[in-house]
Amino acid sequence: MLTTGGCPKTMLSIKDALEAVEGRWKLLILFSLSESPKRFKQLAREVSGITDKTLSRELKNLEANKLVLRQVHDxxxxxxxxxxxxxxxxxxxxxxxxxxxGLAHRKEVIRQ
Structure with missing residues (x-):
């Protein structure tokens, strides 16, 4: 049960969290990277359906939020x-x- 009572600080922290991971792709990218570091094309293959342009934008955003590190090797x-x-x-x-x-939701709503 959520017992925040609409606390402004709680609302702000949830808003901050959602802004950091919002969208369809960011959590999938993080999940992929949690297994091991990857190059751009490896990520593009693993995160099925994402375009290169969107992947690039999402990686920049994740990097700005200090969730992902970009390393350029010499x-x-x-x-x-x-x-x-x-x-x-x-x-x-x-x-x-x-x-x-998501598993429970699929079972409840989609019945699969």
Missing amino acids: TFPPTVEYSITPHGMSLEKVIEELHYW
């Missing part, structure tokens, strides 16, 4: 690798709970 051509930060890993329980809720 190779030719330069290799760019993305990894989840400890701050991003702090969402692990949220992602796990969303997984379980």
Whole structure:
């Protein structure tokens, strides 16, 4: 049961959290990166349905929120690798709970 009573600080913290992970793709990107660091094309393959333009925008946003780290390796051509930060890993329980809720939701609403 949620017992916040509409507290403005609670509403603000929930708003901040939602802005950091809003949208269809961010949590899926974080889930993919939680397994191991990946290059851009690896992420594009794993996060099925995302366009390169959207992936690029979402990675920049995740990096700005300190959830993802972008590393450029000194190779030719330069290799760019993305990894989840400890701050991003702090969402692990949220992602796990969303997984379980999604299973229950599918069962309840979609009946599959």
